[in-house]
Amino acid sequence: MSFNQLGLSAELLAVIGAQGYTTPTPIQQQAIPAVLAGNDMMACAQTGTGKTAAFVLPILHRLMLNHDQAGRIPRDGVSPRVLVLVPTRELAVQVEQSVRDYGRNSRVRSLAVYGGARIGPQFQALRRGVDFLVATPGRLMDHMQQRTLDLRRIEVLILDEADRMLDMGFIHDIRSIVGRLPAKRQSLMFSATFSDEIRGLAREFLTTPKSIEVASRNATAANVTQVVIPVERDRKKELLLSLFENRGLNQVLVFTRTKHGADSLARYLDKAGIRSTAMHGEKTQSVRTKALADFKRGKLVALVATDVASRGIDIDDLPYVVNYDLPHVPEDYVHRIGRTGRAGASGEAISLVCADERIQLRDIERLLKRDLERRDIEGFETVLAPIAQRRAGPRPGTRPGARPGSRPTNRPNRVPGQWIKSGPAKAANDSVERGESARRENVRSTGTDGAPRSGAPARIARSPGRFGNARPQGRRFA
Numbered sequence: 467m468s469f470n471q472l473g474l475s476a477e478l479l480a481v482i483g484a485q486g487y488t489t490p491t492p493i494q495q496q497a498i499p500a501v502l503a504g505n506d507m508m509a510c511a512q513t514g515t516g517k518t519a520a521f522v523l524p525i526l527h528r529l530m531l532n533h534d535q536a537g538r539i540p541r542d543g544v545s546p547r548v549l550v551l552v553p554t555r556e557l558a559v560q561v562e563q564s565v566r567d568y569g570r571n572s573r574v575r576s577l578a579v580y581g582g583a584r585i586g587p588q589f590q591a592l593r594r595g596v597d598f599l600v601a602t603p604g605r606l607m608d609h610m611q612q613r614t615l616d617l618r619r620i621e622v623l624i625l626d627e628a629d630r631m632l633d634m635g636f637i638h639d640i641r642s643i644v645g646r647l648p649a650k651r652q653s654l655m656f657s658a659t660f661s662d663e664i665r666g667l668a669r670e671f672l673t674t675p676k677s678i679e680v681a682s683r684n685a686t687a688a689n690v691t692q693v694v695i696p697v698e699r700d701r702k703k704e705l706l707l708s709l710f711e712n713r714g715l716n717q718v719l720v721f722t723r724t725k726h727g728a729d730s731l732a733r734y735l736d737k738a739g740i741r742s743t744a745m746h747g748e749k750t751q752s753v754r755t756k757a758l759a760d761f762k763r764g765k766l767v768a769l770v771a772t773d774v775a776s777r778g779i780d781i782d783d784l785p786y787v788v789n790y791d792l793p794h795v796p797e798d799y800v801h802r803i804g805r806t807g808r809a810g811a812s813g814e815a816i817s818l819v820c821a822d823e824r825i826q827l828r829d830i831e832r833l834l835k836r837d838l839e840r841r842d843i844e845g846f847e848t849v850l851a852p853i854a855q856r857r858a859g860p861r862p863g864t865r866p867g868a869r870p871g872s873r874p875t876n877r878p879n880r881v882p883g884q885w886i887k888s889g890p891a892k893a894a895n896d897s898v899e900r901g902e903s904a905r906r907e908n909v910r911s912t913g914t915d916g917a918p919r920s921g922a923p924a925r926i927a928r929s930p931g932r933f934g935n936a937r938p939q940g941r942r943f944a
């Protein structure tokens with residue numbers, strides 16, 4: 467199928483051609499005609515599927531339909547006609563940039579409003595008049611409360627990454643905002659996952675929507691290799707570093723669960739010569755924008771991000787995603803993995819999993835409906851005990867003083883950091899008690915980010931071991 471068959475105007479087709487797009491992606495093939503026809507729509511599509519163009523293009527088409535001789539878009543006063551709600555500032559900026567890019571042959575005026583930026587200039591831009599408004603719910607509420615925004619003439623509402631907005635607790639804001647919109651409007655909702663909560667939201671905000679699903683429910687891209695590396699929690703940093711050094715990883719998006727964890731890991735990698743920076747909600751917008759630009763340009767080898775900060779990061783050809791911590795919400799795994807292997811490129815998603823993350827791993831595998839492949843790294847081997855019934859008494863044959871949850875091996879030395887084993891997900895036939903005590907120990911000895919707490923020195927700090935000696939100091943990747 468070609469873009470010519472979708473019913474878009476010649477102006478838009480010219481822009482699409484200039485962007486170098488030859489074929490509409492599956493979501494675009496289905497969504498563009500439906501949006502042009504004025505339908506409400508519920509689309510299950512991840513970032514990377516071309517979902518932004520799937521709604522921006524047909525809406526631009528409709529806005530441009532009645533433009534005057536000078537190309538001006540008819541507008542009633544200064545009230546916007548299109549409202550896109552997004553979970554994060556990064557996504558707000560990116561969606562608005564897409565509106566500018568695709569709308570550059572038009573006089574459509576767009577604006578992104580989001581927190582962390584000064585409200586004054588946003589207020590002035592709103593006063594001058596905007597057609598296409600992209601906003602995070604919190605900042606939009608601020609504008610509504612300050613009466614600097616009139617939403618009574620919104621014709622189209624788009625909830626982008628609706629699942630993420632729910633996760634971030636925006637539901638009340640979204641209800642208040644939607645409550646101010648005209649009942650007669652077109653509403654579109656995009657979500658990477660199709661949970662029951664999302665279906666409920668669709669029932670609440672959409673009217674007989676057309677349902678579109680481009681990937682199977684909660685699927686990850688087939689061209690992304692996904693592996694799990696079992697590792698003890700306090701050796702994760704060391705293992706990650708060895709992966710960078712021995713496998714020459716470059717342009718890696720690393721996920722941590724906490725902001726503190728992101729900061730601490732980025733510092734650690736940077737000190738070890740892997741140029742890294744952290745990206746999380748406490749960083750200012752300008753710092754986040756710069757970090758992303760540096761990462762895209764290859765000035766940074768690793769970007770260490772929390773889930774929230776990573777939303778909307780749009781990087782073509784991102785080759786690696788590392789889950790330094792597994793997310794608590796299994797759907798977040800799908801979001802994270804969606805950052806790599808876009809547009810058919812191959813990608814690799816590596817999860818470093820310790821004993822106290824076995825439940826998250828199980829939940830992710832249930833969601834994906836398959837087991838992820840386990841691989842051991844020489845020098846870091848450990849066994850993730852299965853989650854099973856608690857059994858009374860010590861496990862027969864447990865070595866006195868052995869580290870719970872781990873099983874050191876007597877393998878001969880091999881090149882550190884290399885894959886040494888691959889096979890289907892299989893845990894040792896181990897008792898739960900071991901896993902539970904491992905969890906307890908991890909709770910005792912590590913902080914929330916997995917960094918050792920004072921008084922509980924981590925193994926890596928006590929002994930640099932083979933890696934400490936083998937590592938060329940200050941090595942940098944281009």
Ligand code: AMP
Pocket residue numbers: 486487488489490491494512513514515516517518519780782809
């Ligand atoms: P999105 O899913 O909206 O985040 O888009 C992911 C990337 O795909 C963006 O960098 C777009 O520029 C690109 N893209 C969107 N539509 C197409 C298309 N039809 N052909 C090639 N690339 C596209």
